[in-house]
Amino acid sequence: xxxxxxxxxxxxxxxxxxxxxxxxxxxxxxxxxxxxxxxxxxxxxxxxxxxxxxxxxxxxxxxxxxxxxxxxxxxxxxxxxxxxxxxxxxxxxxxxxxxxxxxxxxxxxxxxxxxxxxxxxxxxxxxxxxxxxxxxxxxxxxxxxxxxxxxxxxxxxxxxxxxxxxxxxxxxxxxxxxxxxxxxxxxxxxxxxxxxxxxxxxxxxxxxxxxxxxxxxxxxxxxxxxxxxxxxxxxxxxxxxxxxxxxxxxxxxxxxxxxxxxxxxxxxxxxxxxxxxxxxxxxxxxxxxxxxxxxxxxxxxxxxxxxxxxxxxxxxxxxxxxxxxxxxxxxxxxxxxxxxxxxxxxxxxxxxxxxxxxxxxxxxxxxxxxxxxxxxxxx
Ligand SMILES: Cc1ncc(COP(=O)(O)O)c(C=O)c1O
Numbered sequence: 001x002x003x004x005x006x007x008x009x010x011x012x013x014x015x016x017x018x019x020x021x022x023x024x025x026x027x028x029x030x031x032x033x034x035x036x037x038x039x040x041x042x043x044x045x046x047x048x049x050x051x052x053x054x055x056x057x058x059x060x061x062x063x064x065x066x067x068x069x070x071x072x073x074x075x076x077x078x079x080x081x082x083x084x085x086x087x088x089x090x091x092x093x094x095x096x097x098x099x100x101x102x103x104x105x106x107x108x109x110x111x112x113x114x115x116x117x118x119x120x121x122x123x124x125x126x127x128x129x130x131x132x133x134x135x136x137x138x139x140x141x142x143x144x145x146x147x148x149x150x151x152x153x154x155x156x157x158x159x160x161x162x163x164x165x166x167x168x169x170x171x172x173x174x175x176x177x178x179x180x181x182x183x184x185x186x187x188x189x190x191x192x193x194x195x196x197x198x199x200x201x202x203x204x205x206x207x208x209x210x211x212x213x214x215x216x217x218x219x220x221x222x223x224x225x226x227x228x229x230x231x232x233x234x235x236x237x238x239x240x241x242x243x244x245x246x247x248x249x250x251x252x253x254x255x256x257x258x259x260x261x262x263x264x265x266x267x268x269x270x271x272x273x274x275x276x277x278x279x280x281x282x283x284x285x286x287x288x289x290x291x292x293x294x295x296x297x298x299x300x301x302x303x304x305x306x307x308x309x310x311x312x313x314x315x316x317x318x319x320x321x322x323x324x325x326x327x328x329x330x331x332x333x334x335x336x337x338x339x340x341x342x343x344x345x346x347x348x349x350x351x352x353x354x355x356x357x358x359x360x361x362x363x364x365x366x367x368x369x370x371x372x373x374x375x376x377x378x379x
Contacts, residue, residue, distance in 0.1 A: 005362055006315040008182045008288075008355045011249065016241025023237045031209075034233035038240050042192055045243065047170035049194050050201040053236060054208060057156040057178025057191030058085040059229040061126070063207040064174040064193055065093045066224075067200050068150040070123045076152075077117050078126040079109040080324045080342040086128055086154050087323050098122070099324055101339040106278060107131070107290070107349075110341075111139045115147075124150040129158035129168065131319075132184070132287035133280055137163040141172065152176065156191070159184050160250040160285040169194045179235075184249055184285055185242035187235040245356075252356040253286035259360055260289050260352070263367035272374045273297050288319060289354040291370075292345055300377045302348060305370075312369045315353060322346035 211226035273294030324334035
């Protein structure tokens with residue numbers, strides 16, 4: 001058997017590794033000059049908007065909700081098909097997530113259904129660009145304007161994705177990105193929040209570190225109950241080494257995704273009932289390549305498909321089970337059947353290997369392995 005192919009793997013170059021060693025030797029390893037420099041580069045990349053770095057793409061959203069004044073008694077409209085962080089942060093600030101089912105083609109929140117979910121308590125829309133495929137920003141922001149809502153974009157997976165040629169994050173309201181190792185660039189753990197103005201950025205800095213505001217040599221004030229969300233300089237140095245590669249990484253991802261479509265067409269995947277993602281080569285950063293298995297025709301469960309693929313050297317992942325069916329959310333009142341599209345996709349979605357260092361023939365290997373498993377277990 002050839003080497004095991006994981007579903008994702010970060011690419012970190014030697015220059016970055018040497019840079020991290022330098023930071024470690026510098027005497028300043030927590031938030032400092034590297035974080036400032038990283039924020040500057042991110043801001044340049046995102047059209048000059050204010051950007052602050054954090055230690056996750058979860059706390060960025062929690063802070064965004066606080067900046068937007070969302071709290072107890074408020075509702076936030078979001079998707080049930082995301083990493084659970086997306087709705088956990090709504091609970092964390094004391095507000096109520098209101099799920100709206102997905103469009104099964106894009107696997108993103110179905111904007112046609114959003115308006116019906118808006119109530120007097122709604123304060124914000126919190127959409128997710130699953131796998132980097134952007135939610136329609138024109139419709140999203142038109143809805144927000146019409147109903148005077150804030151928008152917190154969970155663009156954790158969408159760094160480098162475009163909407164009508166503009167980078168996600170370079171426009172809009174509050175935009176959150178993650179730099180978790182699976183993402184298109186990493187800081188090991190980390191994230192950033194893009195904001196509208198320096199007032200929001202100053203507030204973000206307070207929420208990031210215990211609410212502290214310093215002045216002079218010894219002045220300290222605390223205005224808000226902030227958290228401990230600051231990024232370290234070691235992590236920021238990784239990010240500084242990653243960001244210059246982002247465009248090339250994304251181009252390679254796009255090329256590999258094209259390879260998947262070609263290989264699946266040649267293997268007759270459509271006849272097997274396998275649902276491929278939308279073939280978007282304009283806007284998506286191809287954060288993931290995800291297929292949906294044909295549950296109705298398959299005689300083995302998804303876990304068994306994953307096990308067979310693993311045996312043939314192919315790693316896969318599940319991103320994600322529907323959030324409202326987790327025990328916590330069931331206790332809050334959600335039930336199976338509430339969001340049928342998200343539930344179906346959540347049960348059957350499978351993330352295939354996709355990362356910049358993959359070889360073209362890895363794609364063939366994955367597609368042959370998956371179609372072989374399907375052929376053996378499909379009616
Ligand atoms: C859609 C989505 N939202 C939020 C997050 C949270 O990011 P982090 O893991 O950096 O906290 C992630 C990534 O893990 C994600 O994929």
